[in-house]
Amino acid sequence: MRLPLKIVVLALSLAAFAVRGVIYGLLGSVLPLAFILGVLGLMVAARLTGRGAGRLAVRCWGVCLVIYGLLRLGLAGLLAFAPVGSPHAIANTGWVFMLVSALYLAAGAYLVMAWRARSGPVVV
Amino acid sequence: MFLRVAIWVGALVLVTGAGQAQTPFSQTQRDFLTRLQNATAPARSSASERDIAADFLVAELERRGLAGERRTYHAPNVHPLLDLIMPPFTGVNVTATIPATRASAPVIVLGAHYDSEAGSPGADDNGSGVAAVLTIAENLAAEPRRDFAVILVLFDQEEEGKVGSAAYARQLLNAGVDIHSMHSIDMAGWDSDGDGAIEIDAPDTWYPRYDRAARSMGIPIVRVTYDSSDHVSFRNHGIDAICLGEAFRLRDASPHRHRPTDTADTLNHDYLARNTRLMLTVLLDLIRGDTP
Numbered sequence: 001m002r003l004p005l006k007i008v009v010l011a012l013s014l015a016a017f018a019v020r021g022v023i024y025g026l027l028g029s030v031l032p033l034a035f036i037l038g039v040l041g042l043m044v045a046a047r048l049t050g051r052g053a054g055r056l057a058v059r060c061w062g063v064c065l066v067i068y069g070l071l072r073l074g075l076a077g078l079l080a081f082a083p084v085g086s087p088h089a090i091a092n093t094g095w096v097f098m099l100v101s102a103l104y105l106a107a108g109a110y111l112v113m114a115w116r117a118r119s120g121p122v123v124v
Numbered sequence: 125m126f127l128r129v130a131i132w133v134g135a136l137v138l139v140t141g142a143g144q145a146q147t148p149f150s151q152t153q154r155d156f157l158t159r160l161q162n163a164t165a166p167a168r169s170s171a172s173e174r175d176i177a178a179d180f181l182v183a184e185l186e187r188r189g190l191a192g193e194r195r196t197y198h199a200p201n202v203h204p205l206l207d208l209i210m211p212p213f214t215g216v217n218v219t220a221t222i223p224a225t226r227a228s229a230p231v232i233v234l235g236a237h238y239d240s241e242a243g244s245p246g247a248d249d250n251g252s253g254v255a256a257v258l259t260i261a262e263n264l265a266a267e268p269r270r271d272f273a274v275i276l277v278l279f280d281q282e283e284e285g286k287v288g289s290a291a292y293a294r295q296l297l298n299a300g301v302d303i304h305s306m307h308s309i310d311m312a313g314w315d316s317d318g319d320g321a322i323e324i325d326a327p328d329t330w331y332p333r334y335d336r337a338a339r340s341m342g343i344p345i346v347r348v349t350y351d352s353s354d355h356v357s358f359r360n361h362g363i364d365a366i367c368l369g370e371a372f373r374l375r376d377a378s379p380h381r382h383r384p385t386d387t388a389d390t391l392n393h394d395y396l397a398r399n400t401r402l403m404l405t406v407l408l409d410l411i412r413g414d415t416p
Contacts, residue, residue, distance in 0.1 A: 024207045028294070029200035032207050072209055085241060085382075087169050088284055092211050 006114035010058055013065055013107050014040065039064075058115045065108025072101035150397035153255040156184070157388040160254070161245045166384070169242040171214070174280055177238055178216040181254070181278050188262045190220040190276070197291035202284070213287045215280035222265045222274040224411075230304035232272045232407065233296070234260060235289065237282030237310065237354055241382040248370075248378045248386050252313035254278055256400040263404055264411060271413045272304055279354050282310075289354035293361055305330065306358040306365040307407065312399040313391035314370045314378035321374055322399055323348045325355065326366040334366070337405045343398060348373055368403055370395075 003011075014036065021033035039061065046057035076093040084090070160180065168177040178194055185192030199213040218238070236253030240246025261276040275296075280288035296303060312322070321344040324334050331347055338345040350372075355365035370377050380386040408414075 020208070023212065024200055027198055027200050027212055029204055029207045031204045035208060068208075075209065086284055087171065087242060088213055088281070088287075089210070091171060 006111065009107050009110055009114070010061070013061070013104070013111070016104075052117055055115050055117060059112050062108045062111030062115065065104050065111065067108075069101045069103075069105030069108060072104065073098060076101065148397065149259045149400050150393040153259060153396055153400070154388060154391075154393045156255050156258065157247050157251050157391065159184075160251050161247060161388050165245060167242055167244050168238060168240040168246055169244075169283070174216065174239055178218050178280070181218045181238060184258060185218070185220045185261075185276075188258065188265075190222070190261060190265060192218055192220050195219050195292070195295070197288070197295065199287050199291040202287070213281060213284065213291075215288050215291070217280055217288050217292050218278040219292075220261065220276045222261060222270065222276070224273040225268070225270045229270075229272050230302045231296075232274050232304050232410070233277060233306040233358065234264075234274055234407070235277045235279055235292075235306065235308045235354055237279040237288065239280055239283050239288075240386075241283055243384050244380075244382050244386045245384070245388075246386055247380075247388045247391055248313045249311050249381050250282070250309075251388070252311060252391060252396050253309035253369075256309045256312060256396065256403065259400050260404045260407060264407060267408065267411060269413070270411045272411050274407075274411070282354055286354050286357050289357035290360075293357045293363075297361055303358070303363050306355055306363055307403060308353060308355045308365070308367045309369065309399065309403065310353040310367055311369045311378065311381070313393070313396040314380075315376060315392045315395035317376050319344060319371075319376070320395060320398060321346060321371045321376065322368060322402070323371055323373060324366065324368050325349050325353075327359075327364050330364055330366050333406050333409070334368070334402070337402055337409075341398065341402060341405070343402055346371065346373060368399060 017032065017036040017039070021036040024031070025033040043054065043057045043061070047054035076098050079089055079093045160177075163180045164173060164177045168174050182192035182194060195217045197215055197217065199215070201207050201210050201213065234257050236257045237250050238254050240249060245251075257276055257278070261274065264270070264274050277292055279292065282288060315321070320342070322338070323346045324331070325348055326334055335345055350367075353367045353369070355367040358365040378386065378390070380390050
């Protein structure tokens, strides 16, 4: 069985945040885990509501990913031009960080487009 | 003639003796700081620079007969919102344990951070603290009676926001270690006016001990409170935590701090040695059981 690409992208984007949530949860920081559990909860609730709410929830998630990607790219750009005294920030906002940010941005844009409402049947 | 020779010899003994009594550690600490600076140039800031520094410090502990250990940690970001964007901190605290000479003794943590700002050799901030705690640990280890175990820990990533000490405090508490108190030194090698004054952040229960020892050594001591050093990571967990350093409030702190000029040459090594001796005196009294 082949999963549609839009399902794969949605699952991967959620999984990325879930992994982050678990890693930080083990370190005693609950915000990332609370965030992804909140997102998942809203998606399940929207899916159960029906009437296209699930689709809308995924598109909202896509918008969030676009904003997230832009925020990360903005942060990387800021750190490149405005020097900060944090070796941690400098070391972790290099080209890999920017590439991953661009992937989040692309995934978000793809989800917004791929989960548009289907047009209903044309009644003649 | 005999009288004249006797006076000269007496004067020489007095001068040499007085010099030794004042600054017994200054030359060894100067040598250590020069070695540290050479081994970790230009700074101890990036991950690779701090990694080299950690290895160097383990070797230094072993030179002193202490088994040094690298303790890698991962820690959340300083602001929780950054956890959604940035990866966790990764660093290495360097530790060594001096066991007590009696069973089930509480632990005294003796610490200083070893990282520095980018581009700064960090002789005062905080090579001076590292030199002090290494000297103190060496002397405590030589004591025949130790009522407390002593954990020496050289913290990573203080300059990032006390990350290494926060991680280490959590590790100790999660392991159920009975921590009696935490003593740290952060920047203790600058005294341009030669008054020898120091500042100390200590709880009410601890300040009198340091004050008493300082007075007996003729060291002017000023009590202050601040949140900018590693002792806070322990104080946040309700542990008695003390930090000793040069006179910031009296405006006699190093102008080289966080600069490329913070080198071993700019330090007042006699001042650092006296501060070392002050903390050593308090801790020796404690582990010998001389004070409650």
